[in-house]
Amino acid sequence: MKVLPVEEVFTLLNETAELLKEELNVTYLEALAETGENVFQGAILQEELSELTTKRLEKSYESFHISKFEKEDLRKGFQLAILKGMKENVQPNHQMTPDSIGLLMGYLVNKFIDQSSFSLLDPAVGTGNLITTVMNAQSGKMVEATGVEIDDLLIKLAYVNANWQEHPIRFYNQDSLEPLFINEVDVVVSDLPVGYYPNDLRAQDYELKADEGHAYAHHLFIEQSFKHVKEGGFLFLLIPNGLFESPQAPKLHDFLKKYAIIQGLLHLPLNLFKNEQAAKSIFILQKKGEAVKPPKESLLVNLPSLSKADDVDRVLTKVSNWIRENKGS
Structure with a gap:
């Protein structure tokens, strides 16, 4: 065999x-x-x-x-x-983005970004699985990527992973919420680390710091991503479904209103996750800029179970049509 x-x-x-x-x-x-x-x-x-x-x-x-x-x-x-x-060897920070989500994010990046070459950042790169899945989906495009990861072992695995696949990725082994000395990029992709950020002193440098107690790491990662993406650049973020239901959500809402154009929100099927509390969505944002126009309406999609191929195809056709109609609108 x-x-x-x-x-x-x-x-x-x-x-x-x-x-x-x-x-x-x-x-x-x-x-x-x-x-x-x-x-x-x-x-x-x-x-x-x-x-x-x-x-x-x-x-x-x-x-x-x-x-x-x-x-x-x-x-x-x-x-x-x-x-x-x-x-x-189960550790809370050692988790990998499911393959189906990585492939979907790769598809979205490929559809939204029509430059033949672009730069990409994952500020929570982990083992490099998500960033390389997205890069592999960019057929015929040149992608120069950067990954940041605080965990020594995960970044070593990411480095080996990238070398095996011959991907030009620069890796930085540091706390992603400390200053990043990197050039602005065209695209950010990230499976946002969810939870509290323990470094209150560092969090003070962020608009999304907490008024009391610890700030949310996932909020700070969103702000850090906006600092490092070009005007008109895109962010494809895997977010918890309850992102806008926390006590700190109003501040995040104001931040996005100030800096972002919401392009779309794709709710992922619940059967991809352990339970409803763990469910996530793909949030597509664009950084505001002088020549950047918002879409006529944001793309809102509830994805069916990914095992139902015909239903998924129908939704992806809808996504594709929406992108075509809203490009430069």
């Missing part, structure tokens, strides 16, 4: 990560980053391995060539290995 490319990628990563995990006494995700880097560099970089483990790794690596795989197969194989590692 023929092995599928995604399965081949996962098997190589999984078997070699397990070997390194055992030998180096590290977590699966740490071992995954190590083996991914070995494959990319074409060498075994860990000097402290036993001769037996080194031989076993060499045998696995010698028949595996990144260049023979499609980018999406590499990304999906890598994603499966990361998901396995996250199940083994």
Whole structure:
């Protein structure tokens, strides 16, 4: 039976990560980053391995060539290995955007952005799965990307992930809400981290700071995204459905009124999430500017279950028609 490319990628990563995990006494995700880097560099970089483990790794690596795989197969194989590692070692900040959402965001970016080359930022890049999914969906376009992530391990996985797929992404390992020394971009995509931001002193520099107690991190991420996107640039943000129901929501509402044009809101099907409280939507915003005109009306969509292909096609046709009619309106 023929092995599928995604399965081949996962098997190589999984078997070699397990070997390194055992030998180096590290977590699966740490071992995954190590083996991914070995494959990319074409060498075994860990000097402290036993001769037996080194031989076993060499045998696995010698028949595996990144260049023979499609980018999406590499990304999906890598994603499966990361998901396995996250199940083994559950941490609240170690969560991945579901594939179906990433693919949908990639589709939307491709439809809204008609430049042949553009710059992209994900201020909460995690393992790089969302940003590379979006980049893979931009057929024939040149995309230069930047990712920011505070977690050392996640950004190492993102770096290896991007190298495997040959994506030009600059990574910054820092708190995304500290000053970012990056150029303004055309597009922001992000699965916003939801919760309170503990650094009250830093939050004071934001318009969306809390009047009392901690500010919401997801509010500050929205403001930080607006600081780093060009006039007329787009933001595709995965937001909690209750974004405008919190005590701090009026301030966010005023902020968006001041800086943003709301292009659209796509409610994702509830069956994608554990429960109704965890449900999210894709919020499409555009930064105001002199030549930027709002659409005749915002795009509001309730997406059907993504397993219902015909219903999804109908909705995507509606989205496509809306974009065509509202471009430059």
